[in-house]
Amino acid sequence: MKFAVVVFPGSNCDHDAHYAAQHVLGQQAEYIWHKETTLKGADAVILPGGFAHGDYLRTGAIARFSPIMAEVQKFAAAGGPVLGICNGFQVLLEAGLLPGAMLRNRSLKYQCEHVLIKVEQTDTPFTASCAAGQVLRIPIAHGEGNYYAEPEVIARLERNRQVVFRYTNAEGVATDDANPNGSVANIAGLCSEQRNVVGLMPHPERACEMALGSADGLILFESVIKAVTEGVVAAAR
Amino acid sequence: MTISDDILQRHGLTREEYQRIVDALKREPTLTELGIFSVMWSEHCSYKSSRVHLKTLPTTGSRVLQGPGENAGAVDIGEGLAAVFKIESHNHPSFIEPYQGAATGVGGIIRDIFTMGARPIALLNSLRFGPLDEPLVRRTFAGVVAGIAGYGNSIGIPTVGGEIAFDESYTGNPLVNVFCLGIAAHDEIIKGVASGVGNAVYYVGAKTGRDGIHGATMASAEFDEKSAEKRPAVQVGDPFMEKLLLEACLEVMKSDALVGIQDMGAAGLTCSTCEMGSRGDAGVDIDVSLVPQRETGMTPYEIMLSESQERMLMVVKRGREAEVERIFEKWDLHAVRVGEVTPDGKLRVRHRGEIVAEIPNRSLTDDAPLYRRPMAEPTYIKEAQQLSFDSLGNPPSERDAFWRLLSSPTVASKRWAYRQYDHMVRTNTLVLPGMGAGVVRVKGTSRALAMSVDCNGRFVYLDPYRGAELAVAEAARNVACAGALPIGATNCLNFGNPERPEIMWQFARAVEGMGAACRALDIPITGGNVSLYNETDGRAVLPTPVLGVVGLIEDARTVVRRAFRSQGDTVMLLGETRDELGGSEYLKVVHGAIRGVPPALDLTREAALHRVLIEGASAGVIRSAHDCAEGGFAITLAECCIGTGLGAQVDVPAVTSAVGSNNFSGITTLFSESASRVVVSVAPSAEAQFSELAARHNVPSRRIGVVRGTRVQVAIDGRSTLDESLADVEQTWNTAIERYLEPARAIA
Numbered sequence: 001m002k003f004a005v006v007v008f009p010g011s012n013c014d015h016d017a018h019y020a021a022q023h024v025l026g027q028q029a030e031y032i033w034h035k036e037t038t039l040k041g042a043d044a045v046i047l048p049g050g051f052a053h054g055d056y057l058r059t060g061a062i063a064r065f066s067p068i069m070a071e072v073q074k075f076a077a078a079g080g081p082v083l084g085i086c087n088g089f090q091v092l093l094e095a096g097l098l099p100g101a102m103l104r105n106r107s108l109k110y111q112c113e114h115v116l117i118k119v120e121q122t123d124t125p126f127t128a129s130c131a132a133g134q135v136l137r138i139p140i141a142h143g144e145g146n147y148y149a150e151p152e153v154i155a156r157l158e159r160n161r162q163v164v165f166r167y168t169n170a171e172g173v174a175t176d177d178a179n180p181n182g183s184v185a186n187i188a189g190l191c192s193e194q195r196n197v198v199g200l201m202p203h204p205e206r207a208c209e210m211a212l213g214s215a216d217g218l219i220l221f222e223s224v225i226k227a228v229t230e231g232v233v234a235a236a237r
Numbered sequence: 238m239t240i241s242d243d244i245l246q247r248h249g250l251t252r253e254e255y256q257r258i259v260d261a262l263k264r265e266p267t268l269t270e271l272g273i274f275s276v277m278w279s280e281h282c283s284y285k286s287s288r289v290h291l292k293t294l295p296t297t298g299s300r301v302l303q304g305p306g307e308n309a310g311a312v313d314i315g316e317g318l319a320a321v322f323k324i325e326s327h328n329h330p331s332f333i334e335p336y337q338g339a340a341t342g343v344g345g346i347i348r349d350i351f352t353m354g355a356r357p358i359a360l361l362n363s364l365r366f367g368p369l370d371e372p373l374v375r376r377t378f379a380g381v382v383a384g385i386a387g388y389g390n391s392i393g394i395p396t397v398g399g400e401i402a403f404d405e406s407y408t409g410n411p412l413v414n415v416f417c418l419g420i421a422a423h424d425e426i427i428k429g430v431a432s433g434v435g436n437a438v439y440y441v442g443a444k445t446g447r448d449g450i451h452g453a454t455m456a457s458a459e460f461d462e463k464s465a466e467k468r469p470a471v472q473v474g475d476p477f478m479e480k481l482l483l484e485a486c487l488e489v490m491k492s493d494a495l496v497g498i499q500d501m502g503a504a505g506l507t508c509s510t511c512e513m514g515s516r517g518d519a520g521v522d523i524d525v526s527l528v529p530q531r532e533t534g535m536t537p538y539e540i541m542l543s544e545s546q547e548r549m550l551m552v553v554k555r556g557r558e559a560e561v562e563r564i565f566e567k568w569d570l571h572a573v574r575v576g577e578v579t580p581d582g583k584l585r586v587r588h589r590g591e592i593v594a595e596i597p598n599r600s601l602t603d604d605a606p607l608y609r610r611p612m613a614e615p616t617y618i619k620e621a622q623q624l625s626f627d628s629l630g631n632p633p634s635e636r637d638a639f640w641r642l643l644s645s646p647t648v649a650s651k652r653w654a655y656r657q658y659d660h661m662v663r664t665n666t667l668v669l670p671g672m673g674a675g676v677v678r679v680k681g682t683s684r685a686l687a688m689s690v691d692c693n694g695r696f697v698y699l700d701p702y703r704g705a706e707l708a709v710a711e712a713a714r715n716v717a718c719a720g721a722l723p724i725g726a727t728n729c730l731n732f733g734n735p736e737r738p739e740i741m742w743q744f745a746r747a748v749e750g751m752g753a754a755c756r757a758l759d760i761p762i763t764g765g766n767v768s769l770y771n772e773t774d775g776r777a778v779l780p781t782p783v784l785g786v787v788g789l790i791e792d793a794r795t796v797v798r799r800a801f802r803s804q805g806d807t808v809m810l811l812g813e814t815r816d817e818l819g820g821s822e823y824l825k826v827v828h829g830a831i832r833g834v835p836p837a838l839d840l841t842r843e844a845a846l847h848r849v850l851i852e853g854a855s856a857g858v859i860r861s862a863h864d865c866a867e868g869g870f871a872i873t874l875a876e877c878c879i880g881t882g883l884g885a886q887v888d889v890p891a892v893t894s895a896v897g898s899n900n901f902s903g904i905t906t907l908f909s910e911s912a913s914r915v916v917v918s919v920a921p922s923a924e925a926q927f928s929e930l931a932a933r934h935n936v937p938s939r940r941i942g943v944v945r946g947t948r949v950q951v952a953i954d955g956r957s958t959l960d961e962s963l964a965d966v967e968q969t970w971n972t973a974i975e976r977y978l979e980p981a982r983a984i985a
Binding site (some may be wrong): 009010012013016019033034035049050051053054055056109110111112113139141143177203205206208209211212213 | 332383386387390392393475476477478480481542567568655656657659660661662663664667669677678679734793794846
């Protein structure tokens with residue numbers, strides 16, 4: 001299958017997502033410059049981490065206006081799998097593909113460290129191969145990952161089972177100690193109502209090889225590869 | 238025009254230097270020319286006090302592709318690739334404005350690396366601050382760390398390691414040294430040279446403002462109580478702009494359309510034009526009115542001296558201009574043609590066509606003043622080298638001393654800092670920060686590079702020659718512990734005011750020691766930086782010649798980490814512990830003293846030790862390795878246990894303390910900082926093979942115990958001395974720095 005890795009001028013995890021898809025998982029991967037207007041027949045889209053346009057305003061606030069985002073919107077509306085990682089998640093929030101917003105971490109500092117997240121939903125293209133309740137060890141690296149949405153929105157997300165990942169301890173319990181940034185309800189990642197758009201703050205592409213300390217992130221990529229090759233997700237192209 | 242003493246003083250020039258300017262120009266300079274001379278002849282740019290000494294350092298070797306004199310050095314790492322690296326200081330700006338000072342320090346060194354055609358893949362830093370109980374120091378420390386994080390994280394280059402130490406001497410003059418390493422194919426390395434008469438000179442990047450004017454001159458003077466007034470001389474960084482420049486420049490370089498390129502760092506447009514011209518034996522003719530400007534009404538003087546960040550100067554091959562402009566356009570940057578290369582070897586500056594400066598390039602660079610400043614051995618040395626145990630009184634128990642050292646900020650975990658740095662981006666980081674040398678793999682090859690920056694300023698203070706040798710040995714030992722062969726180094730020499738003979742003596746002796754050690758260990762120094770005038774109100778920092786060593790691991794799978802790996806493994810100590818508490822962390826923390834003679838160093842023995850570590854790693858015999866540094870053996874052993882939660886049970890022979898009373902025997906055994914020692918763990922089945930390897934290289938090795946349980950247990954000649962819970966050890970070590978900065982959170 002083929003991944004499209006969207007490159008905003010300040011993306012800096014684009015290489016990492018591309019490397020994971022192409023070298024670790026042996027799939028096709030193509031960089032798509034943000035000024036382009038086609039996803040070039042990709043089966044899945046990754047919005048990578050970084051600082052899309054410097055993020056001196058709100059993170060991801062300008063990226064939603066990049067020409068490629070209209071294509072991403074169309075791709076998502078047609079049911080194509082879209083994964084927003086870290087800054088990519090922030091861009092999805094700004095673009096309205098997922099609800100809510102990011103505040104600064106409650107520590108008021110950038111934090112880079114391994115955290116534990118629990119997979120709560122396995123009916124998304126990026127978690128289909130996970131076991132329900134599986135706990136993954138994946139790094140975070142962000143200054144603004146403190147997820148916030150109004151209580152009604154949170155209630156709706158919970159009702160619709162859109163909270164895909166939650167920060168937990170090793171036993172899968174969402175304690176305050178396990179919450180690295182102050183996110184409401186320990187939310188680490190969400191999916192859209194259609195379930196094909198997934199955003200998360202942790203970096204699965206950094207956890208694809210044991211040499212780097214964890215390979216727990218592989219399962220997100222393996223899930224979508226399986227979903228696409230078995231035709232479970234819509235052919236959105 | 239008459240140049241008054243006042244004008245000269247504000248430009249940091251002496252009357253004699255002024256006369257040299259008149260001689261070089263064969264006339265009086267214009268004010269713009271005076272400004273240009275003043276920055277190029279500043280200590281920061283000209284190395285006028287240090288060059289005669291730096292020339293003695295070893296800079297060549299079979300792997301060296303680029304030695305000193307370019308934007309960065311380069312060494313061969315095999316498979317047609319080069320490691321391009323350098324370290325640079327941003328001390329003065331970081332004291333005046335910690336966040337921006339440190340951030341722009343990171344930006345500057347990154348530009349030095351990609352200017353060479355290399356993609357930067359790792360950052361390290363070496364930092365010094367005063368004691369954390371001072372509010373001003375906490376503010377500086379927090380600001381510097383946030384600035385390094387803010388810039389490095391945004392641009393997406395991981396900060397994979399470094400060192401931080403604390404001492405009173407740095408209170409008013411912190412040190413911020415940043416190291417960057419990049420990878421380039423040999424044939425892609427590009428230099429900062431202007432040549433080819435008629436080739437266009439382009440300016441690209443951020444617009445020029447009034448920020449940073451005379452930054453280089455500021456960095457060449459001491460601080461006093463008025464230093465805060467110098468804040469306008471600190472620049473403001475824009476990492477997003479630098480990210481655009483980085484990607485655009487690397488793309489342009491791939492096109493082969495450039496003759497040369499140089500970043501505008503210290504002394505901005507002035508330095509880049511005259512250095513590029515000088516290297517190419519060419520002239521450069523520019524019109525400053527074409528330079529994109531952020532403010533209105535800037536004079537040629539201001540434009541030439543501005544140190545606005547994120548700017549580059551390029552010489553483009555004739556006929557390729559449109560191609561280059563198109564690539565920058567893609568990245569929303571505008572490359573502007575500001576002049577051309579000329580045959581006359583002069584820097585000619587115009588303003589709307591009218592010539593405002595015309596100076597032979599070489600008079601600004603190679604022919605800048607050179608001083609052999611007077612030197613004198615400082616009077617403090619003989620006195621400070623005396624160490625009388627009797628005057629120290631009775632020592633605390635070994636246990637008490639252990640816990641005090643463990644929570645000393647210099648020894649404790651630097652997690653509070655590196656957690657704020659993105660240390661994993663680019664997915665190459667094989668050894669996380671805080672665990673010895675930083676190690677990154679080189680994608681597309683089987684190789685990895687280990688990097689370490691080190692210096693113990695106390696040792697250098699007590700004996701500059703040996704202290705500098707010890708800095709080299711420690712940095713090289715750290716990369717060897719990871720299993721890497723040291724192949725190159727870069728240095729950052731932080732000292733006080735060179736106009737004081739005793740400072741100049743420290744400097745000269747340290748450079749001699751550094752050179753001797755690098756020669757003995759076969760590590761060429763391919764470039765670096767000198768930072769002098771690190772003084773506030775006449776008090777100098779501890780002399781701090783930091784060495785950054787790069788090591789090569791042929792097979793990334795064999796990288797060795799510092800933490801113990803399996804219960805039951807054998808713990809070995811390589812090297813010998815001697816009665817060497819001089820300059821130790823123990824004396825500093827427990828007795829408040831910087832005294833005695835630094836540990837002895839046998840460079841032949843040190844080199845042999847590295848061979849044991851490298852061979853043992855590549856043969857897969859060594860399961861973990863960690864060198865003994867600040868805090869001595871006991872702290873090293875504790876650090877080996879941290880991370881994997883595996884305790885150790887060891888028994889070491891007592892070291893007899895020579896100085897009269899035997900009370901210090903236990904203390905010396907545990908906390909002496911004897912050089913050339915490493916704690917290694919091996920599988921029990923490999924013990925004999927490892928001992929044989931050490932014996933073959935004539936390196937003393939001793940089996941001292943086993944990896945066992947969840948306690949740190951140390952006996953001396955059978956007498957139980959330490960028996961501590963590893964969980965408590967880890968908690969204390971991890972949170973010592975946090976406790977100063979976030980007291981409420983640490984208690985919670």
